[in-house]
Amino acid sequence: MAQKQYNVTGMTCEHCAASVKEEVGEVAGVSEVVVDLAAHSVTVHGTDLDDARLRAAIVEAGYAVADSISDSVAA
Structure with missing residues (x-):
């Protein structure tokens, strides 16, 4: 299974998190x-x-991706 992690700017509340997750x-x-x-x-x-x-x-x-933090694949 692959995993990607991003640094995202502008998220400040649970509504922000829910929007991104959706x-x-x-x-x-x-x-x-x-x-x-x-x-x-x-x-x-x-x-x-x-x-x-x-x-x-x-x-x-509605948010900006500042950078990709990590990119990995689990065996």
Whole structure:
């Protein structure tokens, strides 16, 4: 299973987290979305994750992707 983590700016509340989870969760291959408001990060788990689509989903939710923190694949 693949994992991608992003540093996201502008998230300040649970509504922000819910918006991001909803948009990112609709991207093909996504099985789980974890939002950490304190760290301003979004971690996505799934298969065949498309970086461009994940970033676009975060932007669609109304937030900016500052940087990709990590990109890994678990065996």
